[in-house]
Amino acid sequence: AQSVTQLGSHVSVSEGALVLLRCNYSSSVPPYLFWYVQYPNQGLQLLLKYTTGATLVKGINGFEAEFKKSETSFHLTKPSAHMSDAAEYFCAVSAPSGYSTLTFGKGTMLLVSP
Amino acid sequence: KAGVTQTPRYLIKTRGQQVTLSCSPISGHRSVSWYQQTPGQGLQFLFEYFSETQRNKGNFPGRFSGRQFSNSRSEMNVSTLELGDSALYLCASSPEPQTRNYGYTFGSGTRLTVV
DSSP states (O other): OOEEEEEOSEEEEETTSOEEEEEEEEOSSOOEEEEEEEOTTSOEEEEEEEOSSOSEEEOGGGOEEEEETTTTEEEEEESSOOGGGOEEEEEEEEOSSSSOOOEEOOOEEEEEEO | OOOOEEEOSEEEEOTTOOEEEEEEOOTTOOEEEEEEEETTTEEEEEEEEETTEEEEEOSOOTTEEEEEOTTSOEEEEEOSOOGGGOEEEEEEEESOTTOGGGOOEEOOOEEEEEO
16 A cells, blocks of 8 residues: 655745645655646646656746655656646555555645745 | 635534535646635645546544546535534646646635534
């Protein structure tokens, strides 16, 4: 079974500052990893994913994440925050085969101040 | 290409009633999953359907059920509603359950309020 831990239910940054959202996973096999974003009253939108290959993954809206197997981490970063980045972010994990589902972390609300 | 469509967007029901939510996946997607989202519990997996068969089920009581039709559209039903069932219900589609590298495409959800 897989599980995901997102450190910090809320993260506050100033516009233009670095965004760092933390995600650690637990899995018995190398998993597939995802980051989703949710804006108010909307569904989840896929930001980026890691399946195999390059461990640094680039996604939409300038976000990227690095898979570090030794640290069982998949932290999400963006060099410069924009007001429009304010939303809730979810890290998710899935086993790479079989009928495994997506298991989500509790989410991190990103607050961006002017 | 149309996205995942969930209807209705908002629903208010009385405790004890039953409710049916609908989800139309992206054209060509044959796998549909349902999630319940609440502030306290976060996103919890309900069930996944593929080819009209339930392939996986989360840890929810039997009051929660679902089905999938031959055109891949899916419905979920909650009977004997409780106040704690108030949540955002999200539907997600993917080409096939085994296509883990695809990720899911989510709909905008149905906001259910039980009073």
